[in-house]
Amino acid sequence: MNNHYHHGDLKNALIQAGIEILSREGMEALSLRQVARRAGVSHTAPYAHFADKQALIAAIAAAGYQKLYEALIAAQLSQDDPFARLMGTAHAYLQFALDEPDHFRITFSGVVEAEQDYPDYVEQSKRCFALVVKVVEDCQTGGLFTQADTQLVAVSIWSCIHGFVQLLLAKQLPGSLTAQVSIHDLFNLHLRQVLPIDNR
Amino acid sequence: MNNHYHHGDLKNALIQAGIEILSREGMEALSLRQVARRAGVSHTAPYAHFADKQALIAAIAAAGYQKLYEALIAAQLSQDDPFARLMGTAHAYLQFALDEPDHFRITFSGVVEAEQDYPDYVEQSKRCFALVVKVVEDCQTGGLFTQADTQLVAVSIWSCIHGFVQLLLAKQLPGSLTAQVSIHDLFNLHLRQVLPIDNR
DNA sequence: ATAAAATCTTTACAGTGTAAAGTTCGTAAG
DNA sequence: CTTACGAACTTTACACTGTAAAGATTTTAT
Numbered sequence: 001m002n003n004h005y006h007h008g009d010l011k012n013a014l015i016q017a018g019i020e021i022l023s024r025e026g027m028e029a030l031s032l033r034q035v036a037r038r039a040g041v042s043h044t045a046p047y048a049h050f051a052d053k054q055a056l057i058a059a060i061a062a063a064g065y066q067k068l069y070e071a072l073i074a075a076q077l078s079q080d081d082p083f084a085r086l087m088g089t090a091h092a093y094l095q096f097a098l099d100e101p102d103h104f105r106i107t108f109s110g111v112v113e114a115e116q117d118y119p120d121y122v123e124q125s126k127r128c129f130a131l132v133v134k135v136v137e138d139c140q141t142g143g144l145f146t147q148a149d150t151q152l153v154a155v156s157i158w159s160c161i162h163g164f165v166q167l168l169l170a171k172q173l174p175g176s177l178t179a180q181v182s183i184h185d186l187f188n189l190h191l192r193q194v195l196p197i198d199n200r
Numbered sequence: 201m202n203n204h205y206h207h208g209d210l211k212n213a214l215i216q217a218g219i220e221i222l223s224r225e226g227m228e229a230l231s232l233r234q235v236a237r238r239a240g241v242s243h244t245a246p247y248a249h250f251a252d253k254q255a256l257i258a259a260i261a262a263a264g265y266q267k268l269y270e271a272l273i274a275a276q277l278s279q280d281d282p283f284a285r286l287m288g289t290a291h292a293y294l295q296f297a298l299d300e301p302d303h304f305r306i307t308f309s310g311v312v313e314a315e316q317d318y319p320d321y322v323e324q325s326k327r328c329f330a331l332v333v334k335v336v337e338d339c340q341t342g343g344l345f346t347q348a349d350t351q352l353v354a355v356s357i358w359s360c361i362h363g364f365v366q367l368l369l370a371k372q373l374p375g376s377l378t379a380q381v382s383i384h385d386l387f388n389l390h391l392r393q394v395l396p397i398d399n400r
Numbered sequence: 401a402t403a404a405a406a407t408c409t410t411t412a413c414a415g416t417g418t419a420a421a422g423t424t425c426g427t428a429a430g
Numbered sequence: 431c432t433t434a435c436g437a438a439c440t441t442t443a444c445a446c447t448g449t450a451a452a453g454a455t456t457t458t459a460t
Contacts, residue, residue: 006407006456031447042409044449049407053448110305110370125372152382155373156360156389163363164355170310172325173355182352189356190390206425206438231416242440244418249438253417 011049011059013039018060022102030106032056057111058118064100064107065124071096072131082138087187089135090161094183097165105169108162132158160190211249211259213239218260222302230306232256257311258318264300264307265324271296272331282338287387289335290361294383297365305369308362332358360390 007013017038021030032053033043050056075092079085097104115122133154139145145153164186167173207213217238221230232253233243250256275292279285297304315322333354339345345353364386367373 010407032449033447041407043447044410045408047408047449105310108366108370108372115371129372129374149385151374151376152385152389155364155377155382156386159363159367159386160356160360160390161363162367163359163361163365165363166308166366167359167362170308171315172308172329174329174351176351177355182355185349185352186356186359189352190360210438232418233416241438243416244441245439247418247439 007039007041007045010039010041010045014046014049014056015059015063018056019063019100019103022060022106023100027102027106030057054112055118057106058115058121060103061107061109061112062118062121062124064103065121065128067100067103068093068096068107069124069128069131072128076131076135082135082142083144086135086139086157087184089132090157090183090187093161094165094168097169101169104165108166129154129158157190160186207239207241207245210239210241210245214246214249214256215259215263218256219263219300219303222260222306223300227302227306230257254312255318257306258315258321260303261307261309261312262318262321262324264303265321265328267300267303268293268296268307269324269328269331272328276331276335282335282342283344286335286339286357287384289332290357290383290387293361294365297369301369304365308366329354329358357390360386 014035017035018030021034021038032046035056036043036046039045046056050059071092072089075088076085079088112118112121133150136145136150136154136157140150140153161183164173164183168177214235217235218230221234221238232246235256236243236245239245246256250259271292272289275288276285279288312318312321333350336345336350336354336357340350340353361383364373364383368377
């Protein structure tokens with residue numbers, strides 16, 4: 001019978017509840033007890049699936065990376081031109097951050113301290129970075145980039161978009177810069193470095 | 201006599217205590233009660249000087265910006281060449297983040313939600329950004345940059361360094377990139393965009 | 401069938417943010 | 431000089447948090 005025991009898939013329910021709380025009430029409201037409440041279990045039930053709050057956050061962060069990965073994949077598949085793919089990747093990154101600012105923030109918060117303890121999180125992270133590297137490679141093999149060091153170019157591009165998004169979320173950019181407009185300018189500017197001048 | 205009343209400069213003592221806690225024990229350990237304990241007052245004494253925890257964090261963040269400002273100023277004064285100043289600025293930014301990672305993080309955490317409620321914080325923030333804009337301007341008037349839009353170039357540069365530092369602190373960059381080495385490469389790469397090719 | 405393991409609950413405790421009311425002290429007005 | 435007041439601080443109180451410990455229920459393995 002349907003007792004309070006054996007929820008079925010509590011682990012994922014907790015992660016999902018956490019994401020919903022982030023979306024509705026923000027980071028401050030994310031507590032183990034609130035998550036448990038929303039999932040309809042006692043406040044210590046999460047400990048059967050997560051060692052501590054950090055572990056739950058790591059799982060939520062991994063889910064954030066996964067969502068980001070899917071958005072990036074979708075953006076890349078919708079474009080043929082390598083440069084357009086790169087641009088679409090940047091937009092998708094920004095869009096995720098704007099849609100789910102607190103989920104985005106917790107994903108990159110560095111709250112996950114001993115990241116080696118959460119292999120899921122590490123793997124999702126690497127997958128995303130690999131996606132950026134790949135699109136950069138495509139640009140290079142397409143003869144678009146003059147720069148040789150793929151990894152360095154990828155880090156440069158990722159840093160630029162990530163920094164922009166972070167500063168935007170933290171409201172540390174001059175108000176005159178609306179997100180949707182300036183991300184395009186910013187990228188055109190940033191990418192002009194690695195492209196032979198003006199072939200787009 | 202020296203009763204527990206009228207500490208003298210409790211407000212600043214609390215800010216300093218908070219910074220020390222960040223330095224020694226990290227963000228998790230930063231609580232009003234701990235701060236009060238370290239300052240040698242009761243756990244509600246801070247409420248005479250700060251409306252709530254947010255307000256204390258805003259003050260700590262403002263202090264972080266101030267410290268960053270001083271580091272940037274020092275870096276800029278030690279160089280004559282505009283490009284060297286820009287490079288020094290980037291290094292100083294990174295150095296602050298490496299020296300005091302949690303103070304840096306809380307400064308840019310976006311934890312300060314209603315930032316208009318903390319004019320100190322806003323002003324320190326603007327001062328720092330103005331410093332970046334100024335060094336970019338110097339580069340432009342020195343004929344170094346081909347790009348016209350100073351503000352956009354400044355945002356691009358700031359985003360790149362900030363994103364790199366954030367990703368580094370969150371350990372989201374491939375381990376092969378050691379900070380001190382790659383910040384130089386990254387900046388050479390990033391700045392190559394706005395400089396007429398290869399005059400350094 | 402029974403033991404073991406996994407999942408969940410109840411109970412308990414120390415730590416947290418903050419509200420409320422009381423205490424002490426500097427200071428300004430009479 | 432006194433007195434009253436307001437600022438700075440303490441004590442007390444409460445709801446909430448993370449997490450440890452022990453008990454209850456259900457599944458799984460032997």
